[in-house]
Amino acid sequence: SLSTRNCPWKMNQLPPKSPLASPVSEGTNSRVEALDNLSMDSFWLEVENIKQSTEAEQEECSLADVKTQEEGEAEAEWLQDAGLSDLLGDRASDNDNLVLLSTLTRTQAAAVQRRLDTYSRSRRRKNKHPVRDVRDIFGVVSSEETAAEKEESSPDPLWHNLRTSNTQRKSQDYSCTVRNPGKEEVFNMDVAYSEQAAVLLKGSFLSESRKFKDGNALTRFKIPKGRLGVTRIGDLSAQDMKKIPTLALIELTALCDILGFELKRNKAAKLKTTEKRLFGVPLNTLLENDQKLLPNTKVPLLLQALLSCLEKRGLETEGILRVSGSQTRIKSLEQRLERDFYSGLFRWDEVHQNDVSGLLKRFIRELPAPLLTAEYLPAFAAVQNIPDLKQRLQALNLLILILPEPNRNTLKALLEFLSKVVARENNNKMNLWNVSTVMAPNLFMHKGLPNKIPEGKEKQLAEGAADVVRMMIHYQDLLWTVSSFLVAQVRKLNESNSKRYQFCDKRIKNLLRKIHADKEKVEKNQGEPSKVVKVHASLLLKDSLEVHLNNATRVADVLRQFQKNMCQNGWNIVNTVNLLKCNSSMECTNLLLYEVGGNIGEHCLDPDTYLLDLYHINPHAEWIIKQNPSYPRMF
DSSP states (O other): OOOOOSSSSOTTOOOOOOOOOSOGGGOHHHHHHHHHHHHHHHHHHHHHHHHHHHHHHTOOOOOOOOOOOOTTHHHHHHHHHTTOGGGGSSSOOSHHHHHHHTTOOHHHHHHHHHHHHHHHHHHHHTTOSOOOOHHHHHSSOOSGGGHHHHHHHSOOHHHHHHHHHHHHHTTOOOOEEEOOTTOEEEOOOSSOHHHHHHHTTTSOEEEOOTTOOOGGGSOEEEOOOOTTOOEETTSBOHHHHTTHHHHHHHHHHHHHHHHTOOOOOOOOOOOOOOSOSSTTOOHHHHHHHHHHHSTTOOSOHHHHHHHHHHHHHTTTSTTTTTSOOOHHHHHHHHHHHHHHTTTTOOOGGGSOHHHHHHHHHHHHHHSSSOTTOTTTHHHHHHGGGOSOHHHHHHHHHHHHHHSOHHHHHHHHHHHHHHHHHHHTHHHHOOOHHHHHHHHHHHHHOOTTSOOOOOTTOHHHHHHHHHHHHHHHHHTHHHHTEEOHHHHHHHHHHHHHHHHTOOOOHHHHHHGGGGOOOOOOOOOOOTTOSOEEEEEEOTTTBSSOEEEEEOTTOBHHHHHHHHHHHHHHHOOOBSSOSOOSOOOTTOOOTTEEEEEEETTEEEEEOOTTOBHHHHHHHOTTOEEEEEEOTTSOOOO
């Protein structure tokens, strides 16, 4: 299964330290193995430090009891989290669910189908109120008892693959081909990951060699930019981003189904109340308090201060993060921060860098619920079980999209800092694998979660957790991308909600039969090879800009034209301050073009987006130029 445990290792169960590999004379492999063992010794030293600091305090974190769920309970929770809770009721309306279901790919629909089918069977066994037959909603035979009958009457290759993949993969020995380290490969985000995996069912799975601990040897992935560009987390409005976790959960489940893994989740945490204001405080509470001082704060101010201090004085320190500071001093510093941080009286320049790194790790560990969340920590840890590197990254990408926004923003700030540490490897002697092994225990160990681990699996699970952290650090730009197929599904959701379709019973039964592979396709109108549109910039100008679009017009071209006209034509600028610098090497990085309305809330566009293609996808949107919020405001 994708997750067969609740915690990757026990806090009180450490394996013996690995002896250094045989002498250098045995060859390069021995030297590499020696370095790996030394690095894993750092991992277990970090675990020991965590254990000692925890035992000294004798504190317990109260989380929900993770007991074995009865049949159907996990499926009911999944359907609720997937935005399909109405399917569980006896008199619920189908309309809201059908809007979501109508956007799903076939593999995603099959994942929903399985869980609703299991839930329905469990309800019938318990003699509870009858639930609607899954065939009334999906229009397909889905129960295992009648699957053979379906195959005989209406063979469907995908259905057959989905049925047989789980049974075949239980005993399948993956034929793994090791990827060439350093090679660049395409990372396709146009087609749903589960659909890609279904196509590859009969092929071999590429496996990244786990011996490569050097980030330079990792496979490089490139996201091919389609005509609609690439969407990053933060490019979509908050309203549209709220739809992404639901879609990502369904897609992750579908991907795991195809790969033959079971996605298991913990129950949500019951957080223990604390009188503290900084350490051991839930992220949401921290941010609420911080936003009273600094509106729109997205990362806790304390974490920002810790990272800023380390960036200024700790990046060059040898062994930073690995070399532990004094536990006594760290505890004293925590008490001083609780007292003086918000008053501004705390003096960071008086604190040793190793103590600051200790405070950073302590802050992460002391969160009442894991930064990766109690619900999905097992799934993050189990990503290591997926043999193919690309599919591991696909699963991680979806897990990060599922995270609550405060957790995702905090994790990103941490990973960006860790990347800076790795970039100074020549001075601080902390390469990507060193940093990953030190940080993994702080992210994956949590005193509130049960510690269950198979005997003799400590080293394997520890290395796997460190490998997950390594992937998050090294591939963070890729992981913080919203796949094009998810953006397309958000557009379909918005379109369906705006039209408020009234589905009749016949459409209910046949709707999901006609679900097409969810690839974003541009409908090009051959009779209209060009278009004239207006681009607004109400915060910058009183006038709008008329743009003639053709198949080659990109966002960057429009922004460049906008800047040129402002400088040359003396447009009526709202504020007479020198808003834009005009020179021979004119750049438009301080301006952004947004797509607003129609089938999207608000979408910051990739500079390489082809606007005529976007117009055909969303003809009712407005296009608005705004100043880049990451640049200092000029008015």
